[in-house]
Amino acid sequence: MSLPNIWHHRKVADSSAKGCDLCYKTTTSVLVTPDKQDHFYVCAAHLKEVRFCKPIVDQAAIDAKKQKEKDDEIIAQAKKDYDEKQRKKREAEKGDDKDSKDKDKAKDSTAEAEKKDESKPKDQDKADSEKASQDEEPRVFELQRTFYQQRLNKKRQAEERKRQAEMSQRNRERLSIPSFFPAVPKDNI
Structure with a gap:
């Protein structure tokens, strides 16, 4: 062993x-x-x-972690692009129906929403970096x-x-048994 x-x-x-x-x-x-x-x-x-x-x-684990980070970045970029296209599409639809004042309000609200969305990933990035530094040990x-x-x-x-x-312990147990020691001879010759 x-x-x-x-x-x-x-x-x-x-x-x-x-x-x-x-x-x-x-x-x-x-x-x-x-x-x-x-x-x-x-x-x-x-x-x-x-x-x-x-x-x-463990080099395999490090490589897998790097690959996952790359995949996450690609997914985040794709989501951002999709959201941007959807926002432009909504603005185009709203532009046909409403005045320029409404467009300004919509732009302001979307800009505020984007600022909020941008602040959340920064907080998440900080938490992820702290967690990553602990995991890197x-x-x-x-x-x-x-x-x-x-x-x-x-x-x-x-x-x-x-x-x-x-x-x-075995020796103590043996010594506690009376028959362990030989008996004294009783016959006189």
């Missing part, structure tokens, strides 16, 4: 925060193996240190050799302690 050198970065609740294994400051960041065999608390600042770990980048890491070896040693020591505890 070997421990893989792939660690996923997870966050825990503030109430579950514990000391970092390196600097002992309270942290909510945890590195966990994929099969949850081992975990340890580590500060987010240590994850950026080259001598501690290096991020494992690497989530999978590989520990450097020395730190990985330390984790292996700690795991080995924990297993050894567990095995010794089981052996001492």
Whole structure:
């Protein structure tokens, strides 16, 4: 049962925060193996240190994300073009029926509507950029050799302690049985 050198970065609740294994400051960041065999608390600042770990980048996911952004831009442009054509079409229909005053009012109302529509995407863009910056942080890491070896040693020591505890429990149980010890000979020769 070997421990893989792939660690996923997870966050825990503030109430579950514990000391970092390196600097002992309270942290909510945890590195966990994929099969949850081992975990340890580590500060987010240590994850950026080259001598501690290096991020494992999933190039396929990055490419898919870029492609999705391009597709979203194309769709947004197509919607904008369609809305513009529809607005011009409505203006042309209204122009045949109404005075120039009505045209000015319609232009003002459409201009106000466009300003409102433009302000919403800016707010959404800000929220998307904040979300993207959080998502851009690497989530999978590989520990450097020395730190990985330390984790292996700690795991080995924990297993050894567990095995010794089981052996001492077995020995205590054996010693509590009266028939475990040989009986004193009763025959005098």
